[in-house]
Amino acid sequence: MAATAWAQSIEDATVTVSSPTNVRPDDKTRRYDRQLRLWASSGQSALEAARILFVSGGATSTSSLKNLVLPGIGAFTILDPLPVTHADAGNNFFLHIDGIGQNRAEEGVKHLAELNDSVKGTADTRDVNALLDSDPEFFTSFTLVIAINIEPATEGRLAQALRSGSSTPREMVPLMIVRTAGFYAMIGTQIGEHTVVDAHAETPPTLRLDSAFPALLEYSRAVNLDALDSTDFGHVPWVVLLVKTLDSWRQTHNGEMPKTYAEKQELKKTLEKLRRRGDEENFDEAVAQAYRMWTPTTIPSEIRELLSDQSVTNLKHSSPSIFFFLRALSLFVEQCRFLPLVPTLPDMHTTTDTYVELQNLFRAQAEREMLLFEDCLKVALEEVRGSWEERETLGLGRTEVKEFIRNAAGVRVFKGKKWGSVQPQEIVSALQMELESGMLPAPAAVYTAFLASADFHGQHGRHPRPTDADNAELLQFATTRLTAGGWEGELPETVTTALGEIARAQGSDIPTTAALVGGMVAQEAIKFITRQYVPIAGTCVIDLIKSTTGTLPF
Amino acid sequence: MGDISLPAPVPAPAWPDRFQHVDTLLDAPGPSTDPDFVRGDVVKEFLRNQCKILVIGAGGLGCEILANLALMGFADIHVIDMDTIDISNLNRQFLFRPKDVGKPKAIVAAEFVMSRVPGTKVTPYFGKIQDKDESYYMQFNLVICGLDSVEARRWMNATLVGMVDPENPESLKPMIDGGTEGFKGQARVIIPTISSCYECSLDMLNKQTVFPICTIANTPRLPEHCIEWASVLEWPRVFPDKKMDTDDPDDIQWLYERASARAHEFKIEGVTWSLTQGVVKNIIPAIASTNAIIAASCCTEAFKLATSCAPALNNYFMLIGTEGIYSYTFEHERRPECPVCGGETIDMPVKKEWTLERLIEALTERQDIQVKKPSLSAGGRSLYLQAPPQLEKRTRPNLEKKLSELVEDGDELTVTASSLPFNLTLRVLLKD
Numbered sequence: 012m013a014a015t016a017w018a019q020s021i022e023d024a025t026v027t028v029s030s031p032t033n034v035r036p037d038d039k040t041r042r043y044d045r046q047l048r049l050w051a052s053s054g055q056s057a058l059e060a061a062r063i064l065f066v067s068g069g070a071t072s073t074s075s076l077k078n079l080v081l082p083g084i085g086a087f088t089i090l091d092p093l094p095v096t097h098a099d100a101g102n103n104f105f106l107h108i109d110g111i112g113q114n115r116a117e118e119g120v121k122h123l124a125e126l127n128d129s130v131k132g133t134a135d136t137r138d139v140n141a142l143l144d145s146d147p148e149f150f151t152s153f154t155l156v157i158a159i160n161i162e163p164a165t166e167g168r169l170a171q172a173l174r175s176g177s178s179t180p181r182e183m184v185p186l187m188i189v190r191t192a193g194f195y196a197m198i199g200t201q202i203g204e205h206t207v208v209d210a211h212a213e214t215p216p217t218l219r220l221d222s223a224f225p226a227l228l229e230y231s232r233a234v235n236l237d238a239l240d241s242t243d244f245g246h247v248p249w250v251v252l253l254v255k256t257l258d259s260w261r262q263t264h265n266g267e268m269p270k271t272y273a274e275k276q277e278l279k280k281t282l283e284k285l286r287r288r289g290d291e292e293n294f295d296e297a298v299a300q301a302y303r304m305w306t307p308t309t310i311p312s313e314i315r316e317l318l319s320d321q322s323v324t325n326l327k328h329s330s331p332s333i334f335f336f337l338r339a340l341s342l343f344v345e346q347c348r349f350l351p352l353v354p355t356l357p358d359m360h361t362t363t364d365t366y367v368e369l370q371n372l373f374r375a376q377a378e379r380e381m382l383l384f385e386d387c388l389k390v391a392l393e394e395v396r397g398s399w400e401e402r403e404t405l406g407l408g409r410t411e412v413k414e415f416i417r418n419a420a421g422v423r424v425f426k427g428k429k430w431g432s433v434q435p436q437e438i439v440s441a442l443q444m445e446l447e448s449g450m451l452p453a454p455a456a457v458y459t460a461f462l463a464s465a466d467f468h469g470q471h472g473r474h475p476r477p478t479d480a481d482n483a484e485l486l487q488f489a490t491t492r493l494t495a496g497g498w499e500g501e502l503p504e505t506v507t508t509a510l511g512e513i514a515r516a517q518g519s520d521i522p523t524t525a526a527l528v529g530g531m532v533a534q535e536a537i538k539f540i541t542r543q544y545v546p547i548a549g550t551c552v553i554d555l556i557k558s559t560t561g562t563l564p565f
Numbered sequence: 566m567g568d569i570s571l572p573a574p575v576p577a578p579a580w581p582d583r584f585q586h587v588d589t590l591l592d593a594p595g596p597s598t599d600p601d602f603v604r605g606d607v608v609k610e611f612l613r614n615q616c617k618i619l620v621i622g623a624g625g626l627g628c629e630i631l632a633n634l635a636l637m638g639f640a641d642i643h644v645i646d647m648d649t650i651d652i653s654n655l656n657r658q659f660l661f662r663p664k665d666v667g668k669p670k671a672i673v674a675a676e677f678v679m680s681r682v683p684g685t686k687v688t689p690y691f692g693k694i695q696d697k698d699e700s701y702y703m704q705f706n707l708v709i710c711g712l713d714s715v716e717a718r719r720w721m722n723a724t725l726v727g728m729v730d731p732e733n734p735e736s737l738k739p740m741i742d743g744g745t746e747g748f749k750g751q752a753r754v755i756i757p758t759i760s761s762c763y764e765c766s767l768d769m770l771n772k773q774t775v776f777p778i779c780t781i782a783n784t785p786r787l788p789e790h791c792i793e794w795a796s797v798l799e800w801p802r803v804f805p806d807k808k809m810d811t812d813d814p815d816d817i818q819w820l821y822e823r824a825s826a827r828a829h830e831f832k833i834e835g836v837t838w839s840l841t842q843g844v845v846k847n848i849i850p851a852i853a854s855t856n857a858i859i860a861a862s863c864c865t866e867a868f869k870l871a872t873s874c875a876p877a878l879n880n881y882f883m884l885i886g887t888e889g890i891y892s893y894t895f896e897h898e899r900r901p902e903c904p905v906c907g908g909e910t911i912d913m914p915v916k917k918e919w920t921l922e923r924l925i926e927a928l929t930e931r932q933d934i935q936v937k938k939p940s941l942s943a944g945g946r947s948l949y950l951q952a953p954p955q956l957e958k959r960t961r962p963n964l965e966k967k968l969s970e971l972v973e974d975g976d977e978l979t980v981t982a983s984s985l986p987f988n989l990t991l992r993v994l995l996k997d
Binding site for chain 1: 577578580581583584585586587589590593594595597598629632633636637652653655656657659662680681683732747748784785786787815818831833838839842843848849850851852853854855856857859860861862864865866868875876878882884886887888889890891892894933994
């Protein structure tokens with residue numbers, strides 16, 4: 012979250028008044044403008060600090076890398092000892108027919124590096140298995156490792172090396188494992204612990220109108236609707252209309268909130284009755300937002316769960332800043348029942364002065380709660396024998412506090428599973444679920460076909476082909492896998508169809524499948540690196556025959 | 566196009582196994598493949614020597630689409646784009662380099678793809694889709710759109726639907742349409758007159774934020790209101806004879822300064838250079854990865870349609886990458902009252918005491934029609950015309966008149982607008 016000198020984040024920029032950084036953007040900011048509007052300068056600096064390893068330099072690898080080099084990751088390495096074949100040059104946009112016979116990593120790096128001068132590309136022509144034997148630390152020196160279409164046994168060894176290379180799950184280098192075959196693909200992950208600092212949730216911040224803060228309540232009560240002329244009446248902001256309406260309803264109902272459907276409708280009618288002409292815009296808005304009067308402000312369940320997690324309750328001096336914030340949040344919530352107020356007021360039909368006035372009320376309240384939150388943060392720091400003077404060095408300064416509060420509702424912490432730990436029963440239950448739902452995507456069926464194909468490859472050292480003999484053997488492998496998970500009887504048609512397609516594909520890396528998967532791999536990589544947006548939890552299965560994707564929970 | 570010379574294809578050398586990967590899908594059917602699929606040389610010959618495909622747009626999606634098509638074996642590709650390359654394109658439009666800034670996208674993209682993938686012919690056209698007529702579009706087997714404008718998509722869609730001649734199966738040109746915004750996107754297959762068309766789904770588009778003029782002029786509350794004031798009201802007042810160029814940093818600077826001053830006056834915070842540019846250019850965030858996914862989805866469907874090696878998407882794929890990898894594939898239904906492919910008249914319920922102006926306002930607010938500045942006529946009688954100025958002046962008094970004075974219940978109104986690629990017929994339902 013370190014601020015960079017070269018560009019002010021779009022988000023930061025839009026909440027400050029014209030400051031010296033508001034000059035014309037430089038070339039770099041202009042080049043990255045369309046992405047900075049998504050992940051801001053904090054996300055961009057994380058990308059620029061990232062070093063990514065791709066194991067194998069096939070079409071899916073270079074397609075993924077293209078989407079990471081363009082937005083400006085720091086550095087990447089392609090690990091691949093193989094020479095470019097005619098078939099490679101035919102299905103890979105970042106290889107050329109002139110490079111046939113040259114090393115695939117070197118040729119790939121050459122053509123990818125052209126895309127962005129500020130990215131450092133390295134070709135490593137060593138063999139992955141030899142490197143796992145001689146220098147496993149090589150793999151843990153990266154920010155993220157992505158293995159595409161490598162031998163299943165090597166996938167397991169790589170996953171093991173990353174697990175052994177870290178003392179805690181938090182430090183474990185995340186791994187993405189990708190397999191493609193014709194129109195099919197799967198993307199799996201191994202993560203230790205991943206924290207999302209900003210999920211970019213699309214739900215607007217709550218205004219807590221069901222329990223208006225004192226200054227807002229007082230302000231609303233002071234508005235005397237009857238005394239207003241028709242112009243002013245038509246400019247009372249909907250926020251005030253809702254607070255007033257709920258307030259008077261509660262005064263006549265022993266201070267209770269509306270609970271039943273009938274009560275809520277009655278409340279809405281009370282609001283409607285306040286209209287004078289029937290077409291006041293502010294009332295149109297208020298009616299559309301009426302649900303806010305009876306929707307209780309709550310703490311999102313993901314956050315509630317997170318606050319009781321051991322990593323939060325059992326804070327250590329060495330914990331990353333986010334856990335200090337979460338510990339402070341948990342103390343704050345105990346006192347206040349809410350998340351700290353985010354002072355973002357939506358636009359509403361009213362005059363400039365009233366809007367600014369209202370906005371100042373929200374800002375003042377947010378400021379008060381921010382100070383209260385800082386008190387909680389101080390307590391959290393003292394719990395681990397830290398001192399408040401350390402706050403800046405621990406990344407707990409005022410700027411970081413404000414940023415945390417703004418994104419608090421979107422914080423997530425994922426705990427991953429180790430690669431290869433899925434149980435046969437889990438696959439069978441996912442398969443049964445998709446058969447019962449009858450919905451279009453059938454990820455468990457395609458996943459089963461990938462497993463059977465890997466088993467076949469392990470036995471024969473080659474991909475299955477669309478022959479009767481290979482099909483029969485694939486069916487046998489799939490049956491063995493599923494029977495171990497409790498499946499009884501013949502395999503469903505979704506599975507036999509997927510097996511047929513896997514045999515037809517013969518492990519081919521189709522350019523369009525590679526491009527599509529490359530886009531998804533890059534999206535997920537960006538999410539892991541920036542800690543913004545929510546990455547996949549589980550395995551994503553892509554079926555381009557049905558044009559669907561589905562995510563399995565394991 | 567003046568002195569811009571067209572790039573030429575690079576002949577492919579002998580290249581055994583070139584299509585080793587793609588051929589696995591063309592040499593054998595899969596369990597879901599249509600029985601009519603003809604495997605092997607016949608389908609390869611069609612794909613690589615006969616099929617002619619048109620790509621609309623050589624931007625974020627277009628660059629990806631062109632590269633994909635070339636690798637998949639489409640060898641006769643045409644591309645249309647009216648834009649030139651800007652520095653902000655370089656974070657995703659990977660066929661362009663800093664040295665190409667200012668050059669036409671279609672031409673640079675065509676040249677790059679031909680040099681990287683020998684044996685592919687890409688014919689660029691640096692201009693507008695509206696420059697071409699039906700006889701031009703008739704030569705293609707398939708059209709893929711990678712556009713960022715609703716208006717261009719509507720025009721292309723209406724043109725392809727209008728070209729369908731039931732007597733001539735060749736006149737049916739599938740249109741594959743892709744679009745992205747941030748981590749989200751969609752790809753769809755439109756079989757004109759058979760599946761739902763682009764116009765059928767207009768109401769699925771996010772409603773564009775339009776700030777009322779009175780807010781901008783009198784009661785600004787957001788920084789965006791101040792920026793709109795500077796661009797919509799101040800610019801024409803100060804520079805009555807100069808058109809604003811949103812690509813010119815000097816113009817943005819001027820708007821930014823005016824908007825900042827107004828914001829300061831009204832105690833509104835948050836006007837920045839970046840926001841100013843975003844508002845006046847209506848910038849949509851765009852990244853390489855999302856474009857890659859959507860373009861690849863479009864090209865997968867083009868390949869399936871051209872070869873029948875697998876069933877094509879029916880008919881809508883929606884991707885949401887913000888929370889995991891989530892996608893939703895569904896059949897978007899045709900709209901019987903679709904003004905392009907439907908045939909049934911659209912009903913327009915109105916109140917008798919409404920003025921014509923109020924009707925026009927209601928019309929422009931309809932999400933399923935999306936028309937700006939419409940002209941209206943009823944039974945050959947002009948009710949209101951936006952242009953030319955003499956006719957506008959003559960019909961202007963009608964705006965104040967009540968609808969009950971102008972039309973009868975059930976009358977059909979014809980709506981035309983420069984942004985509307987067809988004439989729209991509405992049936993007025995007069996209510997008390």
